[in-house]
Amino acid sequence: MTIASDYTEKIPNNVGLAGDRRLQRALESWQPDFLSWWESMGPALPTRDVYLRTAVNVGREGWAHFDFVPMRDYRWGIFLAERDPGRRIGFGAHKGEPAWQKVPGEYRADLQRLIVIQGDTEPASVEQQRNLGACAPSLYDLRNLFQVNVEEGRHLWAMVYLLHAYFGREGREEAEELLHRNSGSAEAPRILGAFNEETPDWLSFYMFTYFTDRDGKYQLGTLKESAFDPLSRTCEFMLKEEAHHMMVGTTGVDRVVERTAQVMAENDTDDVAALGAIPLPVIQKYLNFHYSVSLDLFGGETSTNVANYYTAGLKGRWMEDRRKDDHRLADDSIMVDALVDGKIDYLEVAALTGLNTDLRREYIADCRGGVSRWNKILDSAGLPHRLKLPHAAFNRKVGAFAGIEAAPDGEMISAAEWERRKGEWLPTDVDKTFVRSLMRPVHERGKIAAWIAPPRNGINGKPFDYDYVHLA
Numbered sequence: 001m002t003i004a005s006d007y008t009e010k011i012p013n014n015v016g017l018a019g020d021r022r023l024q025r026a027l028e029s030w031q032p033d034f035l036s037w038w039e040s041m042g043p044a045l046p047t048r049d050v051y052l053r054t055a056v057n058v059g060r061e062g063w064a065h066f067d068f069v070p071m072r073d074y075r076w077g078i079f080l081a082e083r084d085p086g087r088r089i090g091f092g093a094h095k096g097e098p099a100w101q102k103v104p105g106e107y108r109a110d111l112q113r114l115i116v117i118q119g120d121t122e123p124a125s126v127e128q129q130r131n132l133g134a135c136a137p138s139l140y141d142l143r144n145l146f147q148v149n150v151e152e153g154r155h156l157w158a159m160v161y162l163l164h165a166y167f168g169r170e171g172r173e174e175a176e177e178l179l180h181r182n183s184g185s186a187e188a189p190r191i192l193g194a195f196n197e198e199t200p201d202w203l204s205f206y207m208f209t210y211f212t213d214r215d216g217k218y219q220l221g222t223l224k225e226s227a228f229d230p231l232s233r234t235c236e237f238m239l240k241e242e243a244h245h246m247m248v249g250t251t252g253v254d255r256v257v258e259r260t261a262q263v264m265a266e267n268d269t270d271d272v273a274a275l276g277a278i279p280l281p282v283i284q285k286y287l288n289f290h291y292s293v294s295l296d297l298f299g300g301e302t303s304t305n306v307a308n309y310y311t312a313g314l315k316g317r318w319m320e321d322r323r324k325d326d327h328r329l330a331d332d333s334i335m336v337d338a339l340v341d342g343k344i345d346y347l348e349v350a351a352l353t354g355l356n357t358d359l360r361r362e363y364i365a366d367c368r369g370g371v372s373r374w375n376k377i378l379d380s381a382g383l384p385h386r387l388k389l390p391h392a393a394f395n396r397k398v399g400a401f402a403g404i405e406a407a408p409d410g411e412m413i414s415a416a417e418w419e420r421r422k423g424e425w426l427p428t429d430v431d432k433t434f435v436r437s438l439m440r441p442v443h444e445r446g447k448i449a450a451w452i453a454p455p456r457n458g459i460n461g462k463p464f465d466y467d468y469v470h471l472a
Ligand code: BYC
Pocket: 114, 115, 117, 118, 121, 122, 125, 152, 191, 192, 193, 194, 212, 213, 214, 215, 216, 217, 219, 220, 296, 297, 298, 299, 300, 301, 302, 303, 304, 305, 306, 315, 356, 398
């Protein structure tokens, strides 16, 4: 059964909100708080309207509706992928039982926690990206930034809907808290580490959308497997939007590398800073930073939390249904990264407790795809230089390697050597100041900043020089 979206309502949705007055009132009372959060913590650059994709329904046509909209009037709606009435649980102790339409009492606290953590990251990223509009390299990029921002706002709505609809008073309180914690705040920071870091420039933004939004893709992929059907259906729909965020990150870094390679080849020099491009070693340092803080987002290599989530049916594996095992894993094992006798090594542990490692591995394999793409660009420019993912032990604050220091090649080093050399591997103040010095706004139609190549394609069949954003 499909419930038609009601566009005339304050909150566009396909969850039959009109039929549940209590829930509708709860969400309508949260909405003004959301809007005042958006005004004070969302995009700072004043705009008249923006060429945005709005989800107006989940059907093939409905979820990609393009038009000029004032961002404040963006229709943040609640959309779940269509329900499969025969859906059964795919893993864990309840494998084979019908998927849950309500929250079982014994799993309430754990499910709420997973939803709150997911919900917390969405507005955090909007806060982190708040000031990027003022230094966008083109109108095309500016539009993509705003598209990502409104969709992260919608992802917050998606989690708040679940909290309001299924978790009673506690859920409503958590929904309030999601607007009160803030990225980087000393008193009330966001929950996960990477979401309290700054995104002060566009190289950071592309690295963030490549590496950190990609964690989102993988975490959503595991929550899409959840036995709790409303969560599963919400995540399935969010993943469609996530594909655009991946595109922004992947092609963003592509274009930075392409421009740098071009300036290097034309001038036969590695030293492109004076020529207004970003030197490859600086790009590598940004990559090292964003990759390593994103690895931390997967939690510890071993975790009883994740084992319990899996067994309970709350959180599955990436591509659970393609795995050729019993989907219970009680008797299986996995090799995980570990410190063994003080050395970086591997250890065999129960498959269930190693599930964070399993997911991180899928993620790492995916990240290699980006690096090989960027290296192809260098290769095509006739350059011998290559970018690399650092070792999993590099710059870690969570998990087995949190207590040690390692070089990007995985060699263990002393704290003193780390202090001495970290500026070779992570962006220094000098690097950041340099990158920031390039961030001058290009808000003129068809123009682009000198440190980045133009995109190959525009948005929705429009050309690069389309007027994607009308500034206020
Ligand atoms: N920072 O047992 P462990 C996205 C905590 S991104 C701070 O190993 P677990 C997006 C942990 O909570 C996707 N604390 O952890 C991207 C635990 O605390 P307690 C977001 C951390 O539970 C871009 C303790 O350390 N979604 O959507 O197995 C833009 C022990 O850890 C961190 C999710 O993450 C950290 N990095 O795994 C917009 C999905 N890591 O229990 C959006 C929901 C761990 O001792 N979350 N801790 O108080 C989860 O599935 C899991 O909670 C985690 C951690 C994967 C995060």
